[in-house]
Amino acid sequence: MKTIHHQIFQKVFCNGGNYGRKLTFTEYSKLEKDKKLKSGDWSVQDIYLLDYKYNDGGREKAGYKGFTGDCVVRAISIVTGLSYQKVYDDLYNQTREWRLASNSRHAKAAKPEGDSPRTGVYKDVYKPYLEKLGYKWIPTMFVGKGCKVHLRKNELPMGKLIVSVSKHITTVIDGVLNDTYDCSRNGERCVYGYFIKEGK
Numbered sequence: 092m093k094t095i096h097h098q099i100f101q102k103v104f105c106n107g108g109n110y111g112r113k114l115t116f117t118e119y120s121k122l123e124k125d126k127k128l129k130s131g132d133w134s135v136q137d138i139y140l141l142d143y144k145y146n147d148g149g150r151e152k153a154g155y156k157g158f159t160g161d162c163v164v165r166a167i168s169i170v171t172g173l174s175y176q177k178v179y180d181d182l183y184n185q186t187r188e189w190r191l192a193s194n195s196r197h198a199k200a201a202k203p204e205g206d207s208p209r210t211g212v213y214k215d216v217y218k219p220y221l222e223k224l225g226y227k228w229i230p231t232m233f234v235g236k237g238c239k240v241h242l243r244k245n246e247l248p249m250g251k252l253i254v255s256v257s258k259h260i261t262t263v264i265d266g267v268l269n270d271t272y273d274c275s276r277n278g279e280r281c282v283y284g285y286f287i288k289e290g291k
Contacts, residue, residue, distance in 0.1 A: 138278045139244035146262070146269035149175035162260045163212040169262045169269050170251045171224060182208040186216050221253065221286050230284040238281035242268065246282070253286040
């Protein structure tokens with residue numbers, strides 16, 4: 092599939108006493124020109140948007156149709172190169188084993204119909220699965236620290252990444268977002284953390 096190349100754009104950020112106020116770049120430029128802004132209160136930053144490539148991780152090739160919540164399977168398949176069906180089957184079996192054997196609150200609340208990865212996978216299941224494949228979890232968001240990393244080209248490292256954002260898992264490979272849709276929210280979506288192959 093063709094890669095869609097996104098542009099770099101500038102955004103105005105509030106740093107000081109005007110916290111919470113929003114300015115368009117045009118408004119900022121006019122106030123700056125008229126010297127009506129306090130020094131240090133505002134700054135302009137370049138936003139490097141991720142390029143985007145449609146990638147279903149081999150879902151259609153495996154015979155599945157329609158849309159569903161299988162982002163974990165797709166992301167793992169894209170990054171590891173394992174077939175969609177193998178990842179699907181592995182996570183299905185491991186979810187069932189975890190539900191039956193774990194004493195965690197999530198496992199006790201889980202239902203048999205939730206074993207299918209087509210409707211999502213618990214982190215308690217896919218994290219150890221990825222660790223066995225040699226991937227390490229790198230957190231980027233911490234309690235009380237706010238959002239420090241976004242789905243942007245200049246805020247994520249190069250390499251093959253499985254990225255966790257709000258209610259979704261996606262894939263970024265060398266600055267290119269690989270997914271069934273552009274989930275970056277124009278570079279505003281916060282990144283909770285990502286998995287990367289250890290030693291890479």
